[in-house]
Amino acid sequence: MMLSMTKFTLLSFITSMEEFFGNTIPVAEGVDRFVEWITETFNWFFDPVKNDFGNLIENFAELLASLPASIVILLAVVLAYFLSGRRFALPVFTLVGLLFIYNQQLWEQLMFTFTLVLVASFISVIVGIPVGILMSKSSLAEAIIKPILDFMQTMPAFVYLIPAVVFFGIGMVPGVFASFIFATPPVVRFTNLGIRQVSKELVEASDAFGATGKQKLFKVELPMAKTTIMAGINQTVMLSLSMVVIASMIGAPGLGRDVLSALQRAQEGPGFVAGLSIVILAIIIDRITQNLNKGKA
Amino acid sequence: MPVIKVSNLSKIFGKKTKEAQRLLDEGYSKEEILEKTGCTVGVNRASFEVEEGEVFVIMGLSGSGKSTLVRLLNRLIEPTEGDVEIDGENLATMNKEDLRNIRRQKMSMVFQKFALFPFRTVLENTEFGLEVQGVSKEERSEKAREALELVGLGSFVDQLPSQLSGGMQQRVGLARALANDPEVLLMDEAFSALDPLIRKDMQDELLDLQEKMQKTIIFITHDLDEALRIGDRIALMKDGSIVQIGSPEEILINPANDYVEKFVEDVDRSKVLTAEKIMKRPETVNIDKHGPRVALERIREQGLSSIFVTDRSRNLKGYVTADDVSEARKQGKSDLREILRTDMPKVDKETSVHDLFDIIHDSPVPVTVVEDGKLRGIIVRGSIIAALANGSEVDGNDA
Structure with a gap:
């Protein structure tokens, strides 16, 4: 009796499972419709961003590219010299590296890539630090935001390139958008971590002397977390640089486009040169942002 | 209240x-x-x-x-x-x-691990409490300097906490707490x-x-x-x-x-117990009334080797030893003043037992506890040992 009952329930369970897996849940369709809905509903936001903001950064990139390369290189070398604590390794590397890129006729592309990285990182930091602060202050916010960050970092970039194009057309803006998604998580995470790591006694001390929440944040927590936050910013900048090639697939101009076209035409030489230029830019930016951290901490 | x-x-x-x-x-x-x-x-x-x-x-x-x-x-x-x-x-x-x-x-607080802000100078740390109150820069700097002066760190205002030793860091912690002038x-x-x-x-x-x-x-x-x-x-x-x-x-x-x-x-009871707590009522003779005969009698009665000598109002005059007294008796002297010794150690009531160790070690006679020149009590080696062995059995009576 018992056995047959068990058999029966088991059988009915299996049938219902089969039914369940027989019909695909229409997740993909749902997302399609969702993206469509967003596009239509937030058109008032996307359009000006696509046009005005797009024009702004392109003009900025063109302005940079139109400056005499010699002056830009000189400025970069001087900056590197002072930020690296008046040592010579970084300025020499900056000089040689940038002259090499100029020599390879990649100067204009470099300026576009630099602009893309600058704008994308800037937006990431502007958004990321407040979100990180929110996360550090509320465990609920942390619980909600953490999986979103995981999602942003692990979702293959190509997946959000598609809606990026739908929202912002092609060009620099979707490039900035894609790079924002990929590069924001580190600065959020590091800000959260940095503030949570501030020693309990220091937080108690500021409370005990009657600091308000805002005073505690600006006078104690953020200064204490600065080194960690700067490390997060450095990571954000590096990640947004690594998005350069992928962003070029949706029309963002710059060094990435040269890599992409070399890939499409199977030209090893030009591909290597463009890739090397990205590496040079990466190293210069990385060392400069790292020194920014050391210098002030 | x-x-x-x-x-x-x-x-x-x-x-x-x-x-x-x-x-x-x-x-x-x-x-x-x-x-x-x-x-x-x-x-x-x-x-x-x-x-x-x-x-x-x-x-x-x-x-x-x-x-x-x-x-x-x-x-x-x-x-x-x-x-x-x-x-x-x-x-x-x-x-x-x-x-x-x-x-x-x-209220201000001083913390176990100092809790100084490492990126602020000593002065800026000390100013913190005033700063969050919105006190003007000049005023808080002045008060903070006063507080630092008080703890002996007046010349370290521009140092960072990490440049100071632990003791100095905690002085900064104390100065920071005092700068607010809390109750x-x-x-x-x-x-x-x-x-x-x-x-x-x-x-x-x-x-x-x-x-x-x-x-x-x-x-x-x-x-x-x-x-x-x-x-x-x-x-x-x-x-x-x-x-x-x-x-x-x-x-x-x-x-x-x-x-x-x-x-x-x-x-360490020796640091807490004071002379007053362990002193005993002394045997004395009155210099104005008694001669060697009474002194000798009392010395024998109590099994002592010496006895303290006071005047009528218990002012400590000195002591006489058993040997001197019996010698004086043989020679028929009648005044204790002739054989009076005054090299006995004197302490006050607040002296800690810890400080008594050395004094009693070098002394041939008990240590005297003196207040305003009056003999209040004496301390013998035995009472120190008893006090250290068990504080609750200390005989705290006042002579």
Whole structure:
């Protein structure tokens, strides 16, 4: 009796499972419709961003590219010299590296890539630090935001390139958008971590002397977390640089486009040169942002 | 009126605080409550009052709830139940803004691990409390410099905390707390992170400062020697409850229960007990009335080797030895003045037993305890040993 009952329930369970897996849940369709809905509903936001903001950064990139390369290189070398604590390794590397890129006729592309990285990182930091602060202050916010960050970092970039194009057309803006998604998580995470790591006694001390929440944040927590936050910013900048090639697939101009076209035409030489230029830019930016951290901490 | 009045103050950590509180009221122990509700009793219905200008020490072993208790006093930890009144205002129930004002103006805290802001200079650290109050730059700099001057760090204003030694860092911590000119100073194991020699210096310095400032100080420590040294009164804590409150001597001499007794067992009594506590009533002869015959009689009666000599109003004149007295008798002398010796050691009532060691070691006769020239008592080696062996049996009578 018992056995047959068990058999029966088991059988009915299996049938219902089969039914369940027989019909695909229409997740993909749902997302399609969702993206469509967003596009239509937030058109008032996307359009000006696509046009005005797009024009702004392109003009900025063109302005940079139109400056005499010699002056830009000189400025970069001087900056590197002072930020690296008046040592010579970084300025020499900056000089040689940038002259090499100029020599390879990649100067204009470099300026576009630099602009893309600058704008994308800037937006990431502007958004990321407040979100990180929110996360550090509320465990609920942390619980909600953490999986979103995981999602942003692990979702293959190509997946959000598609809606990026739908929202912002092609060009620099979707490039900035894609790079924002990929590069924001580190600065959020590091800000959260940095503030949570501030020693309990220091937080108690500021409370005990009657600091308000805002005073505690600006006078104690953020200064204490600065080194960690700067490390997060450095990571954000590096990640947004690594998005350069992928962003070029949706029309963002710059060094990435040269890599992409070399890939499409199977030209090893030009591909290597463009890739090397990205590496040079990466190293210069990385060392400069790292020194920014050391210098002030 | 007491500056701080704490009544029935409790803190229970955990989720089921209501239930834990009920069990606590029914008399369950900390362990039983933890087992039944998963709640930890941090502080269990503590009540005490601290008078103005008093150094009130709260001491207990780690886990006894003393650090929680001090944080309940300025509400860094929210109390579960009970009241903390400062100048008649109940801190436990006031709103955030009033609380902030109390913290800014009436109470300051000194932390065990200093809790200095590493990116701020010594001066900027000291200014912190004034800065959050919105005091102008000039004024706070002036007050901070005064506070630093007070703790002897006037010339270190521009250093970073990491450039200073531990003792100096804690002086900055103290200066930061004093810069606000608070009524109450909460010191949470303030000297525990310092090495023993520096710790003793800091204790002395705190006592010196206290003499000038007359603040109300609540001092947390796990070190009984420290508590005895600096405390006017001591509250002993165990498992979140205060088991005894009393003066250092009361705690040493009349421990309220086994726990306190065990606690004070290891203490270096020699530093706490004073000459007054261990002195005995001396045998004396009156220089105006008595001659060698009486002296010799008394020496023999008591089995002494010498006897102290006073005048009518107990002013100490000196002593005579048994040998001199019997010699004088043989020679028929009648005045003790002829054989009087005056090289006996004199101490006052407050001299600690610790300081008596050397004195008594070099002395052929008992040490005399003298007040305004009058002989109050004497101390023999035996009474020191007895006092150190067992404080509660000390014969404290006054001669």
